[in-house]
Amino acid sequence: xxxxxxxxxxxxxxxxxxxxxxxxxxxxxxxxxxxxxxxxxxxxxxxxxxxxxxxxxxxxxxxxxxxxxxxxxxxxxxxxxxxxxxxxxxxxxxxxxxxxxxxxxxxxxxxxxxxxxxxxxxxxxxxxxxxxxxxxxxxxxxxxxxxxxxxxxxxxxxxxxxxxxxxxxxxxxxxxxxxxxxxxxxxxxxxxxxxxxxxxxxxxxxxxxxxxxxxxxxxxxxxxxxxxxxxxxxxxxxxxxxxxxxxxxxxxxxxxxxxxxxxxxxxxxxxxxxxxxxxxxxxxxxxxxxxxxxxxxxxxxxxxxxxxxxxxx
Numbered sequence: 001x002x003x004x005x006x007x008x009x010x011x012x013x014x015x016x017x018x019x020x021x022x023x024x025x026x027x028x029x030x031x032x033x034x035x036x037x038x039x040x041x042x043x044x045x046x047x048x049x050x051x052x053x054x055x056x057x058x059x060x061x062x063x064x065x066x067x068x069x070x071x072x073x074x075x076x077x078x079x080x081x082x083x084x085x086x087x088x089x090x091x092x093x094x095x096x097x098x099x100x101x102x103x104x105x106x107x108x109x110x111x112x113x114x115x116x117x118x119x120x121x122x123x124x125x126x127x128x129x130x131x132x133x134x135x136x137x138x139x140x141x142x143x144x145x146x147x148x149x150x151x152x153x154x155x156x157x158x159x160x161x162x163x164x165x166x167x168x169x170x171x172x173x174x175x176x177x178x179x180x181x182x183x184x185x186x187x188x189x190x191x192x193x194x195x196x197x198x199x200x201x202x203x204x205x206x207x208x209x210x211x212x213x214x215x216x217x218x219x220x221x222x223x224x225x226x227x228x229x230x231x232x233x234x235x236x237x238x239x240x241x242x243x244x245x246x247x248x249x250x251x252x253x254x255x256x257x258x259x260x261x262x263x264x265x266x267x268x269x270x271x272x273x274x275x276x277x278x279x280x281x282x283x284x285x286x287x288x289x290x291x292x293x294x295x296x297x298x299x300x301x302x303x304x305x306x307x308x309x310x311x312x313x
Contacts, residue, residue, distance in 0.1 A: 010038040010098060011081030011167070015071035015088060016048055022090035029092035029209075031057060038098070041079060043071040068182050072160065073174035076167065084170050088161035088182075091117065092209045100205030101164045109289050111169045111198030112190075114158035115206035119213065126210050127218075129156035129202050130186070135253035135260060137228035137267070138187045140218050157190035158200050161217065162208055168287045169193060176285040183217045184227045188281070191235040197289030220259050225250070225266025230277050233270055243270045 012030055016023050030040055031054075040058040042048070045066040063074035068088070076084050083105060085098065101113045114129030127140035141156060158164075160182050173189045190200060229243055236242070247268030254260040 008037055008039040008081040010035060010083050010085060010102065011075070011079030012038055012040045012085045012087060013072060013075035013079060014040065014042050015068055015075065015086075016042065016044040016066075017068065017089040019089050026087055026089055026091055026093075027054075027058070029094075030087065033093045033095050033097065035098050039080060041075045043075040045071070067180045068161075069174070069179060069185055073171075076165075076170045076174060079167060082167060084165045084167050086160060086163050086165070086170075087208075090210065090212075091162050092120065094207050094209055097206050097208060098164075101203040104201040104203050105164075105166065107201070109197060109199055110201045111166050111193050111289070112158045112200045113164040113203050113206070114156060114200060115162060115164070115203050115208050117162060117208045117210050117215070120209040120211050124213075126213065127159065127162075127215055128204070129158050129200065131156050132232075133253075134249050135257075136220075136250065136263065137225075137232055138183065140215060156200055156202055157186065159215065159217065160186040160189060161215075164203075164206075169198060172285055172287040176282045178280040181227065183224060184231070186217075187228050187231050191231060192281075192283055192286050195235065195283060196286045220263040222262040222266035222269075225263035226270050226273060227266075229267035229270035230273050233274065234277055234281070240271050243268050 012035075014023070014027055014030065027040075027042065041061050042054075042058050043061045043063055045064075046062045047066075048060070050060065059078075061071075061074050061078050063070045072086055075086075083102060085101070087093065097115065101115055104110050104113045116125060117127040118125055125142045127142050129141055130138050131141045133139055138157065140159075163186075170189075173192055176192055177185060177188045179185045179188065193200070225247075229246060232246075233239065233243060238246075247264050247266075250264030250267055251261055254264050
């Protein structure tokens, strides 16, 4: 008899990357910390053979390619849950990690939720979403409780590789932006969603664990700076002047961190790839917050009801 709930509230999408051991650690952590009313989808390019015979516990989804974004998009489009949780290789679930995140969706304009990723050994915060800084764009917000509290009060974004979404939003974003880079997609998805009226919330009680001190997509490179600044320019109507000033400020802020200087230089070159970005962006395909309110009746508590009433007024 199938273990899938008839109408799951949450769909957990786990794309299979190049590191099978890391994928297995993520999948095992999800199965060991099972969540009532959810389904687990494992997304691959057709090459995974299910050596552990998990067909009773997970649903396998085959994507058109092994690119992470294709895998995530395929999982989201075939999910049945009201909300979609993306969890990539090596990031591990913990007991009760979904509860605090799903509570955030009771706010009508919350479209995406960022959990907190902690080091598996000492509990140090590796990431509490991401934020923009003078030195870097889309950098992980981390380092201690004070930083976590500050992240909760400022605009943050969620890393696509470890995030919770309204299903209709992530599906529309997958159609609205084409990329093979998850960091670029995380940043573009955030700006597209914000433009459509959605906001990202930090769920400080939703904890994931990781075995390293930093996330792989936080590594500095010239391309990282170029792509993130190009997206920033597009949504803030910036050009060469803004890119140049941002690059200079980033270089000055990175003098004690030489590894970030190439990323800062990349930010200055961002306008050179703006044409490519425009060809891959289709903002009209994103489900807006207003459209969502018209077709979905969310379970509400006192505070969200008051917010909705104020908005209607």
